[in-house]
Amino acid sequence: MSKKLRAAVIGVGYLGRFHAQKYAALSDVELVGVVDADPQTAQRVAQELGVEAFTDYRQLLGAETRVDLVSVASTTETHHAVARDCLAAGVHVLAEKPITVTVAQADELIALADARHLVLQVGHLERFNPAWLAVKDRMQRPVFIEGHRMAPFKARGIDVSVVLDLMIHDLDLILPLVDSPVTDLRASGVSVLTDGVDIANARIEFANGCVANLTASRTSTASLRRLRVFQHHEYISVDFGDRRVVVSKKREGPIDELAPDQLPIDSETFQQPPGDALLTEIEAFVGAVKNGTPAVVSGREGRNALAVALDIDRMIAARHSSLS
Secondary structure (H helix, E strand, C coil): CCCCEEEEEECCCHHHHHHHHHHHHCCCEEEEEEECCCHHHHHHHHHHHCCEEECCHHHHCCCCCCCCEEEECCCHHHHHHHHHHHHHCCCEEEEECCCCCCHHHHHHHHHHHHHHCCCEEEECHHHHCHHHHHHHHHCCCCCEEEEEEECCCCCCCCCCCHHHHHHHHHHHHHHHHHCCCEEEEEEEEECCCCCCCCEEEEEEEECCCCEEEEEEECCCCCCEEEEEEEECCEEEEEECCCCEEEEEEECCCCHHHCCCCCCCEEEEEEECCCCCHHHHHHHHHHHHHHHCCCCCCEHHHHHHHHHHHHHHHHHHHHHHHHHC
16 A cells, blocks of 8 residues: 655635545545634644644645645635745645736746645636546647636635736636637726726737737626637537536538528537536646656746736736726
């Protein structure tokens, strides 16, 4: 019987608590503790799962490191320092998105993980959505991408702009999908409920000719998480919320021979069963650690999504400055 990997979760607020629950449910992992700067939060989650509570993650590192891997689900501004210390101690890291506050911080973590031969994975959850998993391999050469990610307002997450909170999910999906350098970027956004950007739109052109138009809002009355990918003679619509995929293809034969009210496309709808994306994400992280395989969402991919998101935020800020 192989030895269980020892895990901990650093930051067990809303999302971190779920991370801890998933580790506790895995048969090949021992959740040894949870960490939170708020002693009451740490104690509450620790009691729920029957593990030890800590208020300082460095208690897990020390002279004899007590963990093999961690999830870093603390506030974004703490990601760099916490992940850096864990990697330096030889601990594999799953960092929630965005990976860090700056690109330079992300680059430092990537270099450290590479030098120590450690897994650095970033928590871009939509990569593990059942709808995306069902259709991602069908997307080969997109020419146009349209994304809408809308959510009702929640106080949680307002420490960052809507670009870093919501749009970054779609950036993470499309950048490896298009796999081409960004050549032009246009962005605009407005503040509605917070001091930051609450609604944003970005138009991204790539060197291979593909164009992506992304919209994100955290002031919507209803949730919508949809990405449409157009490629030659076909487009694919992925609804991440309903786990529904619609594939529409150009109908065979000349278009001018169709009846006047007949659309020149055939469509199929694929409804995916419910899945546990977070559990799948954590299982992938644990598998990468055990098998020495690359992370599904590498530190470098998380860094690339962050870089474009920050460019979008800077462009929005510059636009506001020019109008004031």
